[in-house]
Amino acid sequence: MQDFHLSRRSFLRSACAGALGAAIPSLAHAKRSADRPNIVVILSDDQGWGDLSVHRNINIKTPNVDSLARDGALFDRFFVCPVCAPTRAEFLTGRYHPRGGVHGVTTGAERLNIDEKTIGNTFKAAGYATAAFGKWHNGTQYPYHPNGRGFDEFYGFCSGHWGQYFDPILEHNGRIVRGKGFIIDDLTDHALAFIEQNKNRPFLCYLPYNTPHSPFQVPDRFYERFADHPIEMRNRDPQKEQLDRTRCALAMCENIDWNVGRVLGKLDELNLSKKTIVVYFSDNGPNSWRWNDGMKGRKGSTDEGGVRVPCMIRWPGRIRPGTKIGQIAGAIDLLPTLADMVGIPIVGTQRLDGTSVKPLLLQKAEDWPDRMIFSHQRGRVSVRTQRYRLDNTGKLFDMVNDPGQYRDISKEKPRVAARLTRAVGRWKKEVLAESAKDDRPFTVGYAEFPVTFLPARDGVGSGDIRRSGRAPNCSYFTNWVSARDEITWDIEVATGGRYEAAIYYTCAAENVGSTVELSFDERRIEGKVAEPHDPPVVGAEFDRVPRGGESYVKDFRPLHLGSLRLNKGRGKLTLRALNVPGKQVMDVRAVALTLL
Numbered sequence: 001m002q003d004f005h006l007s008r009r010s011f012l013r014s015a016c017a018g019a020l021g022a023a024i025p026s027l028a029h030a031k032r033s034a035d036r037p038n039i040v041v042i043l044s045d046d047q048g049w050g051d052l053s054v055h056r057n058i059n060i061k062t063p064n065v066d067s068l069a070r071d072g073a074l075f076d077r078f079f080v081c082p083v084c085a086p087t088r089a090e091f092l093t094g095r096y097h098p099r100g101g102v103h104g105v106t107t108g109a110e111r112l113n114i115d116e117k118t119i120g121n122t123f124k125a126a127g128y129a130t131a132a133f134g135k136w137h138n139g140t141q142y143p144y145h146p147n148g149r150g151f152d153e154f155y156g157f158c159s160g161h162w163g164q165y166f167d168p169i170l171e172h173n174g175r176i177v178r179g180k181g182f183i184i185d186d187l188t189d190h191a192l193a194f195i196e197q198n199k200n201r202p203f204l205c206y207l208p209y210n211t212p213h214s215p216f217q218v219p220d221r222f223y224e225r226f227a228d229h230p231i232e233m234r235n236r237d238p239q240k241e242q243l244d245r246t247r248c249a250l251a252m253c254e255n256i257d258w259n260v261g262r263v264l265g266k267l268d269e270l271n272l273s274k275k276t277i278v279v280y281f282s283d284n285g286p287n288s289w290r291w292n293d294g295m296k297g298r299k300g301s302t303d304e305g306g307v308r309v310p311c312m313i314r315w316p317g318r319i320r321p322g323t324k325i326g327q328i329a330g331a332i333d334l335l336p337t338l339a340d341m342v343g344i345p346i347v348g349t350q351r352l353d354g355t356s357v358k359p360l361l362l363q364k365a366e367d368w369p370d371r372m373i374f375s376h377q378r379g380r381v382s383v384r385t386q387r388y389r390l391d392n393t394g395k396l397f398d399m400v401n402d403p404g405q406y407r408d409i410s411k412e413k414p415r416v417a418a419r420l421t422r423a424v425g426r427w428k429k430e431v432l433a434e435s436a437k438d439d440r441p442f443t444v445g446y447a448e449f450p451v452t453f454l455p456a457r458d459g460v461g462s463g464d465i466r467r468s469g470r471a472p473n474c475s476y477f478t479n480w481v482s483a484r485d486e487i488t489w490d491i492e493v494a495t496g497g498r499y500e501a502a503i504y505y506t507c508a509a510e511n512v513g514s515t516v517e518l519s520f521d522e523r524r525i526e527g528k529v530a531e532p533h534d535p536p537v538v539g540a541e542f543d544r545v546p547r548g549g550e551s552y553v554k555d556f557r558p559l560h561l562g563s564l565r566l567n568k569g570r571g572k573l574t575l576r577a578l579n580v581p582g583k584q585v586m587d588v589r590a591v592a593l594t595l596l
Contacts, residue, residue, distance in 0.1 A: 080569070082376075195266055320363060500562070
C-alpha cells in the first residue's frame with residue numbers, strides 16, 4: 001500500500017507475516033541443491049524492443065544490458081502480452097494469462113488465481129532462497145500476495161503502478177516502509193543485499209522494475225543527458241511522437257542499465273557470475289510513440305510493436321557468448337526453460353503453454369518445430385508463427401518480408417490465413433473460456449498473514465464519491481460529501497474472529513468532526529474524525545512530463561476504529577458517514593483489517 005503510516009500494533013504483526021509464511025528447507029535438501037545455479041530475472045516495465053543500444057538505437061546507451069547479449073544469448077523475436085499484469089502472470093506460471101484469471105491491470109482483474117503455482121513455488125520447493133523486489137502486479141491481499149506465491153522475501157509494491165518514485169512508501173513482507181531515494185536504485189539495493197545474504201546457497205532473485213512506466217520521473221544525472229539532446233531516431237509516425245516523453249523514457253532506461261550493471265558487478269564481486277543464470281526482458285511494448293525499428297503498434301496492441309520485446313539470457317560456461325536465437329519464443333517459455341536448465345521439476349499439475357528453449361540456448365536443437373504464440377488483449381487475439389502474423393482483425397502479414405505489417409497478404413495466402421484463423425478460434429474456445437466473468441472477492445483474514453489492506457483501487461464508491469485519478473491503481477477516494485455516499489469492498493473472510501480496523505485518511509481542519517461507520521454482516525463499528533491531517537499532494541514536482549489520468553499521492557494516516565468481530569464468509573464491507581458537519585468527510589486511501 002502507498003502513502004500511509006502503520007500503527008505499532010499492526011507493524012509488529014505484519015513484520016512477522018513473511019517469516020510465518022516462509023517454509024525453511026531441510027539441511028539435506030539444501031545440500032542436494034547446493035550445486036545448482038542461481039537465477040536472477042530482471043523485468044523492465046513498458047520498455048520497448050527498440051529501447052536498447054544493442055538493438056541499434058543510437059539515441060540511447062545501455063552497455064550493461066547489451067553485455068548480456070554479448071556474453072550470452074539474444075532472442076531476436078521474443079513475445080509477451082500487450083500490458084503488464086498478464087505478462088507477469090505468464091512468466092510466473094508458464095501459462096497463458098486467461099487460464100490463471102488475469103484479465104486486466106487493476107480493481108482485482110490483475111490477480112493470479114490462488115490455485116496457480118508459480119516459479120517461486122517451483123524454486124522454493126527445490127531448496128532455493130526466493131525473493132521478489134519491485135512491482136508484483138498479480139494480487140495484493142494474501143494469498144495472492146507474493147509471500148503466498150513462493151517468495152520468502154518481498155520488497156516493493158503490489159499495485160499496477162506507483163504515483164511517486166522518490167522516497168516512496170513501499171512494502172516489506174506486509175509491513176509498510178519508506179523507500180530511500182529513486183525507486184529503481186532502492187529496489188536494486190535490496191536485491192544486492194539478498195544476493196549477498198544468500199551467496200552460499202542457490203537463490204532465485206526476481207527483480208521486476210517499474211520503469212520506464214509513467215509517471216515520468218528520473219534522477220537529474222540521467223535526465224540531463226537527454227534534456228536538450230536531439231532525438232535522431234524517431235517513431236515511424238513521427239507526428240505521433242512526444243519528444244518530452246521519449247527523452248524521459250530513454251533516461252529511465254539508462255537508469256535501469258546502470259542498475260543492471262550494479263547487479264552484474266555484485267555477482268562478479270561474489271564470484272557468482274559463472275554459477276548464475278541472468279535473464280532480462282520487458283513486459284510489453286513501449287508506453288509512448290518512439291523509435292521501435294518501424295514495428296506497428298505500441299503498448300496495448302496485439303501487433304508486433306506491442307508484444308515483441310528485448311530478451312537476453314546469460315550463463316557463462318554454458319551459453320556460448322554471442323548466441324543469437326532466431327526462433328520465436330515468449331514469456332510462457334521462461335519457467336519451463338529455467339527449471340529445465342537447473343534440473344528441477346515444476347511444481348503443480350496445470351498444463352503449461354510454454355516450452356523449454358534450453359536446446360536453443362545451448363545450440364543443441366535439431367529440427368526445431370514451427371510453433372504458434374498467441375497474444376491477447378480484451379478479447380482481441382493475434383497469433384505469430386515463425387514467419388507470419390495473423391492480426392486480431394484477420395489480416396495476414398509476412399513478418400520476414402514485411403516486418404512493419406504494411407501489406408495484408410491474406411488473399412495471396414488463403415491457406416495460411418485459414419489455418420491461423422482456425423487456430424485462433426480454437427485458442428479462444430479453450431483459453432478464453434477459462435476467463436469467465438470475474439466474481440472473485442477480495443480475501444481477508446489469514447493467520448499466517450494477519451494484516452489485510454483493502455485499497456481504494458479495490459473498492460467501489462457511490463453517490464458523489466470519486467477517485468483522485470482516472471487510473472484506479474494508485475488512486476484514493478475523495479469528494480465524500482454526503483451521508484448518502486458510501487464505499488464498499490466485496491470481501492471474503494477466511495477466519496472468523498476479532499479484527500482491528502483502521503481507515504487511512506486525510507482531512508482538512510475545517511472538515512473535522514464526521515462520524516463514520518464500518519460494517520460487515522450486521523456487525524458494525526463507529527469512529528470519529530477528531531484530528532485534522534491535511535498533507536500536501538506530491539508528485540508533480542518530480543514529473544518530467546505532466547501526467548494524464550494517474551493520481552498524485554499524499555501521506556495518509558490511520559484512523560483507528562477499534563476491534564470488530566467478522567464472521568467467516570463473503571459479504572460487503574461498507575464504510576459510510578453518519579453525519580457530515582463540514583464540506584466533506586475525508587479522503588480515503590485504504591481500510592486495514594488486522595486479525596487479532
